[in-house]
Structures are given as structure tokens and as C-alpha cells.
Amino acid sequence: xxxxxxxxxxxxxxxxxxxxxxxxAYFARIGYDGPRTATTRTLAALHRAHHAAVCFENxxxxxxxxxxxxxxxxxxxxxxxxxxxxxxxxxxxxAAALExxxxxxxxxxxxxxxxxxxxxxxxxxxxxxxxxxxxYLCDVGYGDEGLIEPIPFEPGARLxxxxxxxxxxxxxxxxxLQSLHPDGWFDVYALRLERHHPADFEVSHxxxxxHPASRFTGAVVAMRGDEHVRHTLKNRTLAARYxxxxxLRTELAPDEVVHVxxxxxxxxxxxEEAIQLQRCVASYRD
Numbered sequence: 001x002x003x004x005x006x007x008x009x010x011x012x013x014x015x016x017x018x019x020x021x022x023x024x025a026y027f028a029r030i031g032y033d034g035p036r037t038a039t040t041r042t043l044a045a046l047h048r049a050h051h052a053a054v055c056f057e058n059x060x061x062x063x064x065x066x067x068x069x070x071x072x073x074x075x076x077x078x079x080x081x082x083x084x085x086x087x088x089x090x091x092x093x094x095a096a097a098l099e100x101x102x103x104x105x106x107x108x109x110x111x112x113x114x115x116x117x118x119x120x121x122x123x124x125x126x127x128x129x130x131x132x133x134x135x136y137l138c139d140v141g142y143g144d145e146g147l148i149e150p151i152p153f154e155p156g157a158r159l160x161x162x163x164x165x166x167x168x169x170x171x172x173x174x175x176x177l178q179s180l181h182p183d184g185w186f187d188v189y190a191l192r193l194e195r196h197h198p199a200d201f202e203v204s205h206x207x208x209x210x211h212p213a214s215r216f217t218g219a220v221v222a223m224r225g226d227e228h229v230r231h232t233l234k235n236r237t238l239a240a241r242y243x244x245x246x247x248l249r250t251e252l253a254p255d256e257v258v259h260v261x262x263x264x265x266x267x268x269x270x271x272e273e274a275i276q277l278q279r280c281v282a283s284y285r286d
Contacts, residue, residue, distance in 0.1 A: 016099075018097075019100075021096040021097060026079055030049040031052075040131040043129060043138070044149050046094075046098070047149050047150050051148050052226070054085070055224040055267065056086055056087075056142070057084040057086065058086050059083070061217060063276055069089065087126075087142060087143075088205045091127055094138065103130065106128045107201070108194075109196050109204055110125070110190060114189075122204050125141065126177075127139065131150075144232050145188045148227065151166055151177075163227060163242070163243035164227070166188075175192070181245070182243075182245040183245075222261060224264065235257075237252070238260055254277075254279075254281050257277065257278065
């Protein structure tokens with residue numbers, strides 16, 4: 001189980017549509033002007049740049065919009081209109097950019113754990129990417145506990161960036177991403193090494209965006225973190241969490257929520273969207 005070989009997507013993108021990505025526009029969006037070679041250093045720089053520029057958010061779910069996963073739609077949303085997205089959107093966009101640069105990779109669906117071993121449906125997307133012969137777990141779309149840089153996809157791997165530390169472990173045939181909390185290791189999600197197709201992503205994406213049991217329906221959610229603090233917005237509650245366990249919470253008025261989305265989370269929100277979102281957060285219950 002400790003050896004990972006990427007073979008399924010080396011020669012073709014398997015219908016994922018990476019060739020339609022405007023790579024220059026994507027790089028401009030994330031503020032990247034570095035090398036375009038498929039090296040470990042390039043992978044880490046791209047991961048950090050995307051993570052810093054594009055926040056996690058589910059505003060289109062709250063606004064009742066469809067959210068296509070084809071690359072043209074993803075770049076229209078996150079590149080052209082400078083919005084964010086959630087895991088399926090962000091990691092599929094990131095995968096398209098990496099494939100254009102020649103990185104072998106595999107797109108995976110994962111089961112969120114968030115510190116519990118409850119078996120949930122596969123509601124998360126992540127990537128295993130090969131750079132200079134070594135596999136890395138990449139994930140620009142998790143949100144609060146998400147990686148800032150790629151972590152080697154090997155049992156026992158550790159990564160520290162700023163105040164945060166992550167680890168990779170095995171639980172039977174499942175690979176586990178963990179985050180170090182003050183009271184010990186916290187399981188973030190689990191994935192198995194198996195091939196997934198665009199149709200598999202569409203099903204998980206549709207359930208996540210529409211089913212009433214999904215944590216992303218009936219709520220406005222945005223997340224963004226850096227090396228020292230993780231900001232999370234759920235409806236009218238803004239939280240700032242630190243590695244030492246401190247969490248500072250602020251209750252917001254509906255108009256303040258829009259201000260925070262534009263400021264703290266760096267999102268483009270139109271006037272019409274602002275009115276709709278204020279109505280949403282005023283009616284939702286946490």
C-alpha cells in the first residue's frame with residue numbers, strides 16, 4: 001500500500017477537458033508568474049498561489065444556481081468573474097492547469113471524516129500528483145483544514161507550513177489526511193486508490209449541491225486560511241481559528257456578511273447577489 005503509481009491519466013485526460021483551459025488567464029488569476037516546468041518546486045508554488053487567491057465558498061448553492069463542472073464553466077466562474085468555489089470546482093480547475101503543464105495525476109473522491117470515523121458518502125475531491133517521480137497529495141479546495149502546499153503521498157509523511165501541520169496515514173485500505181490539533185491528530189478525510197470518472201464526480205457534486213442533508217445546502221459558507229489563521233463564515237457567524245486552539249467568533253448583521261465576503265474572503269459579489277445573499281442569511285438557521 002505504501003507505493004503509489006500513477007498510470008491511468010498519463011496519456012489522456014479521460015474526458016476531463018483540460019485542453020480548454022486558458023492557462024495564461026488562470027496564472028494571472030492566481031498571481032503566478034513562475035516556471036512552467038513539471039517540477040516539485042513548480043507544483044508547490046502553484047498550490048500555494050491557488051490556495052491564497054481562490055477561497056472556498058458555496059454561494060451559487062445558496063443562490064440556487066447550477067454549477068457545471070466542465071473546465072470552461074469553471075474558468076468562467078473562478079477566473080473570469082473572480083469567484084471561489086468548493087472542492088469539486090477548485091480541484092478540477094487545478095487539475096486542468098497541472099495537466100497542461102505535464103504533471104501526471106489522478107482525480108479522487110474522498111469521504112470527509114472531520115475527526116470521526118462515521119462512513120459518509122464521497123463528498124470531497126482531491127488529487128494525487130506526480131512530480132519528479134514522487135507522488136503528492138494536492139488539495140486546493142478543502143477549506144479550513146486544507147493543505148497550503150502539497151504533502152508527499154506516503155505513509156507517515158508530515159508537512160508543516162507556518163503554524164499548521166498535516167500528516168498522511170493509512171487505515172486499512174484507506175489513505176487518511178490528518179491535521180495536527182492541540183489535542184492530537186485530527187482525521188480530515190479518507191480516500192481509496194481507485195479510478196474515478198467525470199460521471200462519478202457529477203453524482204457526488206449534484207448530491208452535495210442539492211440534497212437537504214448536505215452541509216452546503218441551507219447555508220452560506222466561505223473559508224479561507226493562511227499560515228497563521230483560518231477564517232470560516234457560516235451564515236452570520238464569522239470564526240477565526242488559530243493553531244493553539246483559540247477560536248474567535250463574531251456575529252454579523254446580514255449586510256456585514258456581504259462586506260466580509262468581499263473583504264476577508266476576497267470575493268466578487270454583485271449588487272443583485274448581495275441582496276439575495278442578505279435574504280438568505282437572514283432566513284437561515286445555524
